[in-house]
Amino acid sequence: MPIKVMLVDDQQLMRDGIKMLLELEDDIELIAEASNGREAVSLYEQHAPDLVLMDIEMPLMNGIEATRKIKAINAAARVLILTTFGQEDYLRDALLAGAQGFLLKAVSSDELTESIRKVNKGESVLDGHSTQVLLDSYRALSEVKRPKGKLLLTVREEQILKLIDKQKNNRDIAINLQLAEGTVKNYISQILEKLQVHDRNRAVRVAKERGLL
Numbered sequence: 001m002p003i004k005v006m007l008v009d010d011q012q013l014m015r016d017g018i019k020m021l022l023e024l025e026d027d028i029e030l031i032a033e034a035s036n037g038r039e040a041v042s043l044y045e046q047h048a049p050d051l052v053l054m055d056i057e058m059p060l061m062n063g064i065e066a067t068r069k070i071k072a073i074n075a076a077a078r079v080l081i082l083t084t085f086g087q088e089d090y091l092r093d094a095l096l097a098g099a100q101g102f103l104l105k106a107v108s109s110d111e112l113t114e115s116i117r118k119v120n121k122g123e124s125v126l127d128g129h130s131t132q133v134l135l136d137s138y139r140a141l142s143e144v145k146r147p148k149g150k151l152l153l154t155v156r157e158e159q160i161l162k163l164i165d166k167q168k169n170n171r172d173i174a175i176n177l178q179l180a181e182g183t184v185k186n187y188i189s190q191i192l193e194k195l196q197v198h199d200r201n202r203a204v205r206v207a208k209e210r211g212l213l
Helices: 012-022 037-047 063-073 088-097 109-120 128-142 155-165 170-177 181-195 200-209
Strands: 003-008 028-034 051-054 079-083 101-104
Touching (some): 003 012, 003 037, 003 109, 028 037, 051 063, 063 088, 079 109, 088 101, 088 181, 101 128, 155 170, 170 181, 181 200
Parallel strands (some): 003 028, 003 051, 079 101
């Protein structure tokens, strides 16, 4: 029996390309297509695919929220994220929502089809970039710089302060560290609270004065 796949992506051109690719595989069958997360949830209930190939950024409902709703319908549902966005928070939120795999659209056709097979068997898959993002995130959580007092800065907070010191704005920092701008804003708020200041440039000065940078 072929693996029954539902494809969810708001770009018609992308859907057409993936459809052509899957048609070359004898053991994979595309049975439904959706252009947004809301439609995906409805079609999932109608078609009960073996696997959902899900984009993230879409109108009406994004892929992460759609994944949550599909997993609520069927806890055993298999979802493989295929996206352009490789930021840490997208990856984390997708996995927390219940996705079994996360791939960037830059992956090869062979890696995509093999990942579909693996996820259908119950395995989890990440592409090389996503694996590195997760590893960097865990390292940032585990490695802290310990100054003389009780104040602790995580490696990620230190990285952000150094970029602020280089006059980088939130967008530049997000691009540099592969994070979403909202995540950068949250980190900066935490830094300001830790250093008990209200200005990002003042935060850099205080961090230097305390030997944190």
